[in-house]
Every structure is written in C-alpha cells, then in structure tokens.
Amino acid sequence: MIKERTKTHFSAIAMAAMLGVSALAAPANAETLRMAWAQDATGLDPHKQAAFSSIRLLELIYEPLVRLNANLQIIPGIATSWAFSPDGKELTFKLDPKAKFQNGAAVTSADVKASFERILDEKTGAVNRANYSSVASIEAPDAGTVIFKLSQPDVPILTAMTDTNSSILPASEIAAGTIGTTAIGSGPFKLDKWDPNSKEVLSANKDWAGGPTGVDGIEISVLPDESAILAAMRAGQVDFALLNDPLIATLVPREATLQLNRAPALAYHVLQLNPSRKPMTELAVRQAISCAVDRQAVLDTAALGEGKVTGPLTMPFFASDPNGLFCYKRDVEKAKKLMADAGVADGFTATVIAATGEPPTAAAEAQVLQAQLAEIGIKLDIKMMELNVYVDTWLKGDFDMAVALNGGRPDPYTMYNRYWTKTGNLQKVSNFADDEIDSLMQQGRAETDAEKRKAIFNAFETRLAEQSPWVWLYTSYGYTAQQKSVQGFVPMPTGSMFSLAKVTVQR
Amino acid sequence: MNYLTRRLAAFPLVLLGVSVIVFFAIRLVPGDSITAMLGTEAGLLTPQQRDALAVYFGIDQPWPVQYWRWLLNLFHGDLGISATYGKPVLEVILQRFPLTLELALLSMLIALSVGVPAGVFAATRNERPSDLAVRVAAMIGQSTPSFVFGLLIIYVLSAGFGVLPTMGAFTPLWEDPIRNLGQLILPALTLGFAFAASVTRVSRSAMLDVLSDDYVRTARSKGASARSVVWRHALPNALIPVVTLSGIEFGYLLGGAVIVEQIYALPGLGRMVLEAILQRDYALVQGAVLFIALNFMIVNLLVDLAYVALDPRIRLENQ
Numbered sequence: 001m002i003k004e005r006t007k008t009h010f011s012a013i014a015m016a017a018m019l020g021v022s023a024l025a026a027p028a029n030a031e032t033l034r035m036a037w038a039q040d041a042t043g044l045d046p047h048k049q050a051a052f053s054s055i056r057l058l059e060l061i062y063e064p065l066v067r068l069n070a071n072l073q074i075i076p077g078i079a080t081s082w083a084f085s086p087d088g089k090e091l092t093f094k095l096d097p098k099a100k101f102q103n104g105a106a107v108t109s110a111d112v113k114a115s116f117e118r119i120l121d122e123k124t125g126a127v128n129r130a131n132y133s134s135v136a137s138i139e140a141p142d143a144g145t146v147i148f149k150l151s152q153p154d155v156p157i158l159t160a161m162t163d164t165n166s167s168i169l170p171a172s173e174i175a176a177g178t179i180g181t182t183a184i185g186s187g188p189f190k191l192d193k194w195d196p197n198s199k200e201v202l203s204a205n206k207d208w209a210g211g212p213t214g215v216d217g218i219e220i221s222v223l224p225d226e227s228a229i230l231a232a233m234r235a236g237q238v239d240f241a242l243l244n245d246p247l248i249a250t251l252v253p254r255e256a257t258l259q260l261n262r263a264p265a266l267a268y269h270v271l272q273l274n275p276s277r278k279p280m281t282e283l284a285v286r287q288a289i290s291c292a293v294d295r296q297a298v299l300d301t302a303a304l305g306e307g308k309v310t311g312p313l314t315m316p317f318f319a320s321d322p323n324g325l326f327c328y329k330r331d332v333e334k335a336k337k338l339m340a341d342a343g344v345a346d347g348f349t350a351t352v353i354a355a356t357g358e359p360p361t362a363a364a365e366a367q368v369l370q371a372q373l374a375e376i377g378i379k380l381d382i383k384m385m386e387l388n389v390y391v392d393t394w395l396k397g398d399f400d401m402a403v404a405l406n407g408g409r410p411d412p413y414t415m416y417n418r419y420w421t422k423t424g425n426l427q428k429v430s431n432f433a434d435d436e437i438d439s440l441m442q443q444g445r446a447e448t449d450a451e452k453r454k455a456i457f458n459a460f461e462t463r464l465a466e467q468s469p470w471v472w473l474y475t476s477y478g479y480t481a482q483q484k485s486v487q488g489f490v491p492m493p494t495g496s497m498f499s500l501a502k503v504t505v506q507r
Numbered sequence: 508m509n510y511l512t513r514r515l516a517a518f519p520l521v522l523l524g525v526s527v528i529v530f531f532a533i534r535l536v537p538g539d540s541i542t543a544m545l546g547t548e549a550g551l552l553t554p555q556q557r558d559a560l561a562v563y564f565g566i567d568q569p570w571p572v573q574y575w576r577w578l579l580n581l582f583h584g585d586l587g588i589s590a591t592y593g594k595p596v597l598e599v600i601l602q603r604f605p606l607t608l609e610l611a612l613l614s615m616l617i618a619l620s621v622g623v624p625a626g627v628f629a630a631t632r633n634e635r636p637s638d639l640a641v642r643v644a645a646m647i648g649q650s651t652p653s654f655v656f657g658l659l660i661i662y663v664l665s666a667g668f669g670v671l672p673t674m675g676a677f678t679p680l681w682e683d684p685i686r687n688l689g690q691l692i693l694p695a696l697t698l699g700f701a702f703a704a705s706v707t708r709v710s711r712s713a714m715l716d717v718l719s720d721d722y723v724r725t726a727r728s729k730g731a732s733a734r735s736v737v738w739r740h741a742l743p744n745a746l747i748p749v750v751t752l753s754g755i756e757f758g759y760l761l762g763g764a765v766i767v768e769q770i771y772a773l774p775g776l777g778r779m780v781l782e783a784i785l786q787r788d789y790a791l792v793q794g795a796v797l798f799i800a801l802n803f804m805i806v807n808l809l810v811d812l813a814y815v816a817l818d819p820r821i822r823l824e825n826q
Contacts, residue, residue, distance in 0.1 A: 036675060042544060042591060042786060048560075050548040122553055125541075125560035130551040181593055196592050197782050198774040199676045221675020223772040227658055231665035232674055387546075388538030388787060395542065395550045406547070418551060425551045 031505040037242040045180035046167040047126040062167035062185030088153030098209040109140035114171035131160035159411040188501035214504035245360040246306040249479040262477040263491030266408025271471040276431035286468040288338035291327040302364035307476035325465040347377020350400035355390035432469035540564040543787040587790030596794035611760035617699030622706025630714035648704025657770040674772040713745040754810030762799040
C-alpha cells in the first residue's frame with residue numbers, strides 16, 4: 001500500500017512536471033476520504049437502528065426534516081421552514097423543493113407522511129415511535145407542505161424530528177418493503193458497497209440539495225482495535241477516524257501530523273441506584289451515596305480527566321453549574337451521618353453491574369466507586385457483563401446499582417421522560433417516581449417560552465439531584481482523529497459526523 | 508465397513524449433537540437480536556412493536572419449533588439468512604473462509620519450518636547452551652500472548668518506520684497475490700510465532716525420546732552418519748506428536764483466530780463469529796459453528812490418516 005501510494009505520488013509529480021503545472025492544482029474534491037472506525041453499523045433501516053455506529057453511517061445517507069447545528073439549535077434539513085400553530089397543536093413544515101432521493105425522485109410530502117406513518121406503525125418496531133405519542137394525524141395538503149396534528153402541545157417533538165431515526169424515506173421503497181436491504185436516502189452520500197464488519201464505500205450524491213460535497217466519496221474501514229486505527233493513521237493510511245477510548249484519544253496529539261477533535265458529549269456516565277431495593281428505598285441512603293462519591297476523582301482516575309463533572313442535564317442551554325447541586329462537593333462525614341440516620345451505620349453489601357468495554361471506562365469507574373463507597377461501609381461487588389447480557393439485565397431493572405453510560409438528547413423532556421415521568425417507558429429501570437418531578441416534566445413539555453422552560457428544567461434538575469435516585473458523574477468527549485490535511489470537520493455534542501459532507505482533503 | 512466409511516458415517520451424528528448444543532446455548536445467554544440491535548432503547552418498544560421485531564428476526568416461536576424449522580431447512584442445504592448481513596449464511600461463511608484457510612496454512616508453514624528444525628537442533632544438543640537458548644526462546648514464544656506480539660509489531664512498524672500493510676479492506680489471493688501476502692504476512696507471523704514455540708518444544712522432546720531408542724542405536728552402530736540418523740531414521744517417528752499437535756492447532760485456526768483478526772482487522776471467520784454472537788445473529792452463529800465443527804472433524808480424520816503414512820506399524824482398523 002505504502003509503496004503503491006509512493007509510486008502514485010511520484011508519477012503524479014512527474015506528470016505535473018511534464019505538463020508544467022503544479023501537482024497541488026488538482027481540485028480539492030477529487031479526493032476520497034479514507035476513514036476508519038472500530039465498530040461497524042449493524043443495519044441499514046434508519047427507523048430501526050439505534051446503535052451509535054449505525055447512526056453515524058445512516059446520517060450520511062438519509063436526512064431528517066430538521067437537523068441540529070453544533071450549538072444544538074434546530075436548522076433546516078429536508079424542510080426549509082416550520083411553525084407551530086398558536087395553540088401548539090399543529091406543526092407545519094415546508095419542504096425544500098430541491099430535495100431529491102438518490103433514485104432521482106423528488107422528496108414530497110407523500111414521502112414524509114409515509115415515513116412517519118411507518119414510524120408510528122407498531123409493526124415496524126421503530127425506535128423513535130415513543131417520541132411521537134402526541135401525533136394524531138399527518139396531512140399533506142400539497143407536495144411541498146406537511147402538517148402534523150397533535151393531540152396536545154408538544155414542544156420537544158421538533159427536537160425528536162432531528163434524529164436520524166426519524167429520517168424521510170421514499171414512499172415507493174416503503175411500499176416495496178425494501179427498507180433495510182437497499183439504502184436510498186436524500187443525504188450527501190450514496191452507499192455503493194457495504195461489507196459488514198469490514199468496509200463501506202460511499203460516493204458523493206451529485207443531486208444533494210445541500211450542494212456539492214467536499215470529497216468525492218468516503219471509504220470506511222472497520223478496524224476493531226483502536227490502537228490499530230492509531231497505527232494506521234500514523235502510517236498515513238487513514239485520514240479520519242472515530243475513536244471511543246479516551247486512552248487512545250489522548251495519544252493522538254503526540255503525533256505531529258494528526259489532530260484530535262473533541263466535542264463535549266450529551267451522553268452521561270452515571271451510577272444508577274435501584275430505589276426499589278433496600279436500603280436504597282431510603283432517601284438518606286441514596287443521598288449518603290451521592291455525598292460519598294467524589295465525581296472528579298472518578299473522572300480523573302477512570303477517564304484520565306477527559307470530561308466534565310455533570311448534573312442530570314448535559315445540554316449547555318439547560319445545564320446548571322453542578323457545584324450548586326446537592327452534595328456535589330464530597331462530604332464523607334455527612335454521608336456517614338445520613339447512613340446512621342437511615343439505620344445502616346454499619347453499611348451494607350450491594351452488587352453493581354457494568355458492561356465490559358461499553359464504555360471502555362466502565363470497569364475502572366466501578367472500581368473507583370467501590371473504593372469510595374467502602375469509606376462509608378458500603379461493600380460493592382462488581383459484576384462485569386457482556387453488553388447484551390447487561391442490556392437485558394438493565395431493562396429488567398434487575399440490579400442493585402449499575403454503572404452506565406446513557407445517551408443524552410438535546411431536549412431534557414425527550415432525554416428523561418422515559419425514566420422520570422410516571423408513565424415513562426423505562427420506569428422499570430429507574431424504579432422511581434416523584435410527584436414534583438413528574439409535574440415539572442409535564443410543564444416543560446407544554447411550555448413554549450425558552451426561558452420559562454429553562455427555569456422549569458432547572459427546578460427539575462435540582463430536585464432530581466436532591467432525591468438521588470441516581471448519582472450523575474460526568475460527561476466525556478466524543479473523539480475523532482484526523483490528518484491535518486483534512487479540513488472543515490465540525491465536532492458535534494450529539495456525536496454526529498454529518499459535517500463530513502463538507503470536509504475537504506488537501507493531500 | 509472400513510475405517511474411513513465408519514468415520515465419515517459418524518459425521519452427521521456429531522454435527523447433529525453440535526447443532527443442538529449451539530442452538531440452545533446461544534439462546535440461553537440473556538439478551539436477543541432485538542436488544543442487540545437497539546441496546547437500552549429496546550425498553551421504549553411497545554409489546555406489539557417487540558412482537559413485530561421478533562417475527563422479523565424469526566425468534567417469535569418457541570425454541571423447539573425454531574430448532575425443528577432450522578433443522579428441516581438444513582436438510583435442504585439452507586442454513587438460513589444472517590440478520591446482520593442480510594445474505595444467506597453459507598454465502599457469508601464462504602466469503603470469509605478463504606482468508607481464514609490461507610492464514611491457517613501460512614502460519615502452519617511458518618511454525619513448522621521454524622519449529623521442527625529448531626526442535627531437532629535442540630534435541631541433538633541436549634543440555635548444551637544452544638539447547639538452552641532454543642528452549643528459552645520457545646518459552647518466550649509460548650508465553651507471549653498474541654495480542655502483545657501483534658500490537659508490538661504494529662507499533663514498531665507504524666511509529667518507528669511509518670509503514671503498515673493496508674488494514675481493513677482485504678484483498679483476496681486471486682485478485683492480487685502480492686498485496687494479499689503483504690496483508691497476511693504479519694498476522695501469520697504473529698500466529699506462527701507462538702505456534703512455532705509449541706512445535707519446537709514438542710519436536711525436541713519427541714526427538715530426545717526417539718534418539719534413545721534401540722533402533723537408533725543400531726543405526727548408529729551400523730555406521731550411519733549422524734545426519735542420516737537424525738533426519739532419516741529418527742525424525743519420521745518423532746513427527747507423530749508434532750502431527751497431532753499441528754492437527755489440533757490447525758483445526759482451531761480454521762475456526763478463525765479471533766484476537767489476531769481483531770488486531771489486524773482481518774475479515775476472517777473468528778471475527779465473524781464473535782460479531783455474530785455479540786449481535787445475536789443466531790442463524791449465522793449456528794451455521795458457522797457447524798461449519799467449524801465439520802472442518803475440525805475433517806482435519807482430525809486427516810491427522811489419523813497421516814499417522815499411518817508416517818508409521819506403517821499403525822493399523823487404523825485396530826484403533
């Protein structure tokens with residue numbers, strides 16, 4: 001490979017010299033971006049795939065109605081404009097007349113209607129369906145307009161629509177039942193080849209409504225070992241890579257030709273307590289655990305300090321200063337007193353579950369927490385599990401405590417309604433309901449004024465930290481590494497790599 | 508019925524046993540295709556959504572019904588469809604197998620061409636410093652995990668020399684033999700290194716045994732040269748344990764070398780099975796394990812036949 005590249009390079013220079021032009025005069029978009037990641041997509045149906053790795057591929061092929069920018073503000077996707085009716089029960093979108101699917105057909109309101117009806121149909125098993133419980137009907141008065149009629153005001157619905165899981169698919173492909181086997185979207189790249197767990201070949205979609213892409217195509221190699229990814233970047237074989245392990249990411253800046261991109265992530269590392277299991281049924285015990293945990297030390301030890309201590313809300317607009325939250329400054333004496341108040345001064349034994357390698361810091365986090373909680377007499381037994389076994393156990397709520405990395409969302413309601421409302425789908429996992437928290441969530445869902453919403457969710461966050469059903473620890477970074485010759489990548493808090501659409505390579 | 512026919516007749520029975528074990532074992536592990544695809548988001552599904560996905564993945568029926576259906580299809584040569592790849596299981600396996608076979612053969616070649624001469628050399632210099640040196644090297648080779656050795660090679664090449672064979676996109680032998688060898692040589696070295704160490708140790712001790720046998724003494728007393736004694740008289744008999752060891756190792760390698768494939772990003776059988784287990788791609792796991800079991804049985808049979816070729820005193824009928 002190296003030899004071959006040197007040869008190509010040499011002949012390019014020779015040719016340039018012969019023609020009397022500079023080799024650098026080649027247009028920037030004549031390049032293919034060579035990319036690598038450790039985990040491959042697991043499927044092509046954008047409505048069904050929830051894995052981070054799948055979304056990273058699908059977001060380059062499919063488009064939602066609206067998107068988020070790096071500041072988590074909503075910007076146009078397939079829709080150029082949108083508006084809520086004054087009563088908040090109607091949401092109207094105007095579609096981009098230039099938007100085209102990769103099969104040449106224009107994206108129309110019929111496609112939007114068919115796509116959302118597919119998501120709402122329980123037979124699809126669409127992962128985002130839970131976010132659209134307020135949708136009563138979808139109307140398509142003309143080819144360029146779509147109206148969502150809602151049963152109640154639902155502000156977060158717009159943020160849910162920014163998800164790749166709510167992508168617009170061709171109505172014809174839905175009818176033909178080919179979603180998941182072929183990938184025809186309206187996004188910046190077409191999928192030419194997918195060899196699962198080995199490679200993907202994408203080519204630029206010349207018809208993309210967003211204009212020309214910065215590269216001609218993207219070739220993604222699946223290199224399951226991240227140290228091998230770093231080695232391949234050192235050797236100049238890979239231009240751009242997605243990294244997961246902070247230990248590997250921190251090595252990137254040591255290489256002169258490489259650059260590390262870090263974006264604070266919305267996902268949060270958390271110690272989930274199970275408030276339905278004794279003695280964590282007692283508020284004082286949960287608070288004691290919260291007071292006994294040194295969040296900064298967990299971050300420093302398990303993740304080399306690569307992150308930021310966080311409260312429940314991780315999105316910059318809503319997040320408050322964690323230092324103002326209950327017991328965010330470690331206080332072992334207070335923790336011991338709370339344990340004594342709850343009648344468990346001698347401590348207790350509990351099992352904490354964690355998934356092997358997911359996140360890579362899970363085992364280290366569990367160990368640090370084990371040492372910290374030992375100081376107030378809590379003996380933690382760590383049980384490491386294969387990811388799927390962990391997920392199964394987690395979904396059943398069958399644990400005393402769980403070390404978790406839970407996904408974050410740009411909207412607090414969408415992020416937490418599943419756990420902290422009384423009708424939340426994951427009540428079985430959180431095992432905690434509180435009237436005040438539930439009521440604050442409902443208020444936040446209906447409120448349209450941004451500042452008022454912020455105040456509501458601030459109160460929600462304060463109450464949640466005080467009730468300590470979970471102990472929120474820190475948010476880490478989403479990492480990508482690139483050759484310095486790659487330009488124009490914008491890291492996103494959602495982990496989205498959509499800006500690859502405009503990236504250029506100057507080799 | 509002769510030996511070969513009897514051995515071949517036992518194949519279907521063994522495979523049936525393997526199929527039962529793998530079918531139920533993979534389903535006994537908590538989690539299923541739905542949690543593998545959706546992770547914790549699976550908790551957001553309504554019961555109806557969950558049922559629809561179960562039908563999609565073919566896991567809606569009770570296990571015995573699922574097994575029976577799968578077995579019936581198997582008799583028609585249909586191993587099912589892989590949920591991850593969206594292709595017939597056999598096609599996916601056969602796509603991955605050439606790489607695995609080539610890697611296994613290459614690493615065997617490296618191991619035997621280094622291990623056997625080293626073992627013989629050490630045996631003929633029993634307890635001398637050169638024997639000790641070979642034994643220490645073999646000990647290091649055997650006790651260095653392949654991921655350490657593999658990562659070390661990658662690190663030294665990329666950090667020290669800025670070169671590395673292409674990883675990720677694999678080139679088959681028939682498309683570009685040179686590029687293919689370039690991609691496989693380091694993984695084969697990594698695997699062959701540890702394997703050569705075992706071969707060295709086994710061939711050394713077997714050789715030592717044989718060298719003290721009566722017939723070797725007779726050959727020596729009849730004036731055969733040292734070279735002829737070692738290579739012509741002793742070695743063929745000393746090879747039997749080496750063949751046994753190689754057979755077992757080769758059988759394992761045909762099941763894929765997970766760690767080495769992982770480090771060098773080779774799309775072989777081992778990684779495929781690992782991913783299939785993690786994704787709970789039941790059809791693929793079942794098909795692949797059957798395929799690997801069949802390979803193992805064939806290799807075992809070949810090893811038994813090799814014994815006869817090496818030592819005419821062995822009669823398979825009496826085993």
